[in-house]
Amino acid sequence: MGPEIVLESVGKTFKSGKDTIEVIRNLSLSVDDGKFLCVVGPSGCGKTTLLKLMCGLLQPSSGRVLVKGNPPDPKRNRFGVIFQEDSLLPWRNVLANVKFGLEITRNKTDIDDLAREFLSLVGLKGFEEYYPHQISGGMKKRVAIARAMAVDPEIILMDEPFADLDAQTRQILQKELLAVWSKFNKTVIFITHNVDEAVFLAQEIVVLTKRPATVKAVVKVNLEYPRARLSPPFISYREKILGYLHEEITAL
Amino acid sequence: MKHADRAKSLLLGLFSLIVFLFLWQLLAVWMNSPFLPGPYSVLTAFFRISTAGDIDGYTLSSHAMTSIYRVLLGFLFAGMTAIPLGIFMGLKPSVNSVSSPIIEPIRFIPPIAWIPLAIILLGGITRYVFLIWIGAFFPILLNTIAGVKRTSAVLVDMAKTFGADSRTITFKIVFPSALPEVMSGLRVGLGVGWMCIVAAEMIGGDPVGLGRLIIKYANLYQMDVVILGMVTIGIIGLILNYAILSTERRLFKWRVEVRA
Numbered sequence: 001m002g003p004e005i006v007l008e009s010v011g012k013t014f015k016s017g018k019d020t021i022e023v024i025r026n027l028s029l030s031v032d033d034g035k036f037l038c039v040v041g042p043s044g045c046g047k048t049t050l051l052k053l054m055c056g057l058l059q060p061s062s063g064r065v066l067v068k069g070n071p072p073d074p075k076r077n078r079f080g081v082i083f084q085e086d087s088l089l090p091w092r093n094v095l096a097n098v099k100f101g102l103e104i105t106r107n108k109t110d111i112d113d114l115a116r117e118f119l120s121l122v123g124l125k126g127f128e129e130y131y132p133h134q135i136s137g138g139m140k141k142r143v144a145i146a147r148a149m150a151v152d153p154e155i156i157l158m159d160e161p162f163a164d165l166d167a168q169t170r171q172i173l174q175k176e177l178l179a180v181w182s183k184f185n186k187t188v189i190f191i192t193h194n195v196d197e198a199v200f201l202a203q204e205i206v207v208l209t210k211r212p213a214t215v216k217a218v219v220k221v222n223l224e225y226p227r228a229r230l231s232p233p234f235i236s237y238r239e240k241i242l243g244y245l246h247e248e249i250t251a252l
Numbered sequence: 253m254k255h256a257d258r259a260k261s262l263l264l265g266l267f268s269l270i271v272f273l274f275l276w277q278l279l280a281v282w283m284n285s286p287f288l289p290g291p292y293s294v295l296t297a298f299f300r301i302s303t304a305g306d307i308d309g310y311t312l313s314s315h316a317m318t319s320i321y322r323v324l325l326g327f328l329f330a331g332m333t334a335i336p337l338g339i340f341m342g343l344k345p346s347v348n349s350v351s352s353p354i355i356e357p358i359r360f361i362p363p364i365a366w367i368p369l370a371i372i373l374l375g376g377i378t379r380y381v382f383l384i385w386i387g388a389f390f391p392i393l394l395n396t397i398a399g400v401k402r403t404s405a406v407l408v409d410m411a412k413t414f415g416a417d418s419r420t421i422t423f424k425i426v427f428p429s430a431l432p433e434v435m436s437g438l439r440v441g442l443g444v445g446w447m448c449i450v451a452a453e454m455i456g457g458d459p460v461g462l463g464r465l466i467i468k469y470a471n472l473y474q475m476d477v478v479i480l481g482m483v484t485i486g487i488i489g490l491i492l493n494y495a496i497l498s499t500e501r502r503l504f505k506w507r508v509e510v511r512a
Contacts, residue, residue, distance in 0.1 A: 055413050074415040081413040085406045091428050091506045100424070101414040131506045151414065 003030040004155060004187045005054060010063035011212075012049055023049045025212035026063070031204075036181055036188045038198035040241060041208030041216075042248050047191045048084075050213065051159050054189060055079045067155065078105060080148030080186075082158040086140055088132040094143050095119065095128035101151040118146040121180065138169040142176075149180065156181075156188045162197070174200055178225060195245065199237045200227055207244045217244050289476040294483065297476040306468060306477070310460050316484055319462045322377065323449045323492075326384020327442050333385070334392035334441075335434060339427065341393075342400025355393070363387035363448040367455050380452055387448035388441030395437025399430030432504055439496040446489050462488075 012024040023046040031037050041047050052058040053065050056072035056079075067077050080101075088097050095115055102111040119125060122142040132140055141161055148156060162170040174197060181188055192198050198205050199221060207217045219241060227234055273291045280290030289297075301312040341348045363386045370379045403426050411421050453463025462481050469477035 052409075057409055057412060074413050075417075076415075078415075079413050081410065083406055083410060087406050087410040089407065089425070089428070091431075091504075100411075103424075104411075104414045104416050104420060133506060157413075 004033045005031040006066040008064045010060045013061045022212040025214050027214045034185050036203045038202035039191045039206045040198050042210045043193050045208050045211050046213040051157050078153045080153030080156040082144050082161040084160040090132050094130050098147045101147050105151045118150040122146045156186050158190045195241045210248045287475050293476040294479050297480045308459050315462050315465045318460045322380040323384050323445050326381040327388050327445050330385045330388035334389045335396050338393045338396025342397040359390045364451050383448050383452045384445040388445040391440040392437040395433045399433025403429045435500045
């Protein structure tokens with residue numbers, strides 16, 4: 001199994017009026033197939049930009065992004081992207097929202113059953129007819145996960161998906177995400193600013209520097225799942241990552 | 253609780269209507285002028301015109317149906333032109349900047365100012381349809397553009413990550429998310445169109461239409477029928493507005509604001 005995603009000295013700048021803002025500089029990274037990778041970094045360092053580069057929503061200003069050897073193209077690759085913001089279509093009910101991705105990627109015949117199957121996988125059986133404004137933030141995230149998983153994605157990209165949720169819901173969804181991941185064994189890129197979350201979820205953690213972002217450190221987390229948050233190795237991993245981040249923040 | 257509130261506000265509305273009609277009747281009796289008929293005379297005029305017809309033999313319902321038909325036809329054309337153009341202009345800022353020097357000044361010409369041109373250049377039903385179109389077009393266009401521009405970037409990104417092409421994005425993301433604005437544009441457009449038709453009919457040649465009814469009886473100084481025409485216009489306008497509003501409520505269950 002070769003690397004699924006490769007970034008070769010990627011740079012990204014944005015123009016804002018007369019100024020150019022350099023968000024990412026000379027960032028190299030490779031992610032193996034089936035890995036659960038977390039990306040952490042100081043807030044505003046360009047994590048979301050990195051994710052958009054990986055799924056082809058943005059093009060790099062310099063360097064190369066390769067997914068299975070080619071530049072990412074959502075029309076060819078299948079991505080399952082979970083956004084930080086609420087990305088459900090408010091005019092569609094829960095079931096129709098899960099069907100949205102399938103309508104694009106599949107022929108229309110079997111999508112109803114598939115959508116129902118993935119809804120029950122995320123524990124939302126019985127909520128098919130509800131509209132997004134009638135369900136909680138945690139349930140909306142579950143619908144988004146079901147929608148992304150239903151298209152059988154090659155890669156799952158998650159941009160601080162649980163950041164807006166309360167601590168309890170966040171921990172429940174983290175456990176459910178791990179269950180789904182171990183069942184389907186997909187490559188997951190999970191962006192977060194929450195170190196605890198990263199150590200709980202990831203096989204590998206990429207720490208980014210402050211803007212312009214590049215890789216500060218890559219930490220392999222050699223802990224068995226499910227991980228205990230209070231165990232000494234868990235805490236020492238946390239301290240290590242926090243230490244890296246602290247250097248970046250004080251360097252501001 | 254909710255039901256009781258509604259019944260209460262309905263009762264209150266009915267009460268104020270009765271008070272208004274009573275004061276109007278009182279004023280008519282007190283002035284005792286043939287030029288200010290009270291609600292009772294208007295009611296008798298209603299029965300007279302509805303059954304026996306006006307001086308040319310047209311009944312009230314045929315006047316009303318003719319006006320409604322003209323308005324709906326013009327309104328349909330306005331929707332068919334303004335919605336696609338609005339989506340296009342909203343999606344492509346370059347189109348917007350090319351077309352706005354033409355559209356912006358035209359927008360401020362009141363539909364009534366087009367009447368002479370319409371009368372000279374157009375004939376028959378096209379004359380009315382054109383005027384309704386002019387009146388209804390801009391509210392629909394501007395609302396559609398605004399709705400399209402308000403489309404959430406996250407939803408568009410989300411669709412792109414599934415590999416959606418621009419056609420899919422337009423029809424499955426942009427249009428449904430702009431639809432509430434489009435509908436309120438349609439509602440305003442229909443209202444403006446309805447008001448234009450009356451002005452157009454007053455000047456246009458056909459002997460039938462609510463505007464024509466008013467002019468015919470104004471020339472005869474029969475104010476009871478004039479007021480009957482005015483009231484009919486008001487009530488039909490109200491019904492048309494309500495029809496769109498209730499469509500909006502049904503369509504946009506997902507929008508919390510509309511249900512209030």
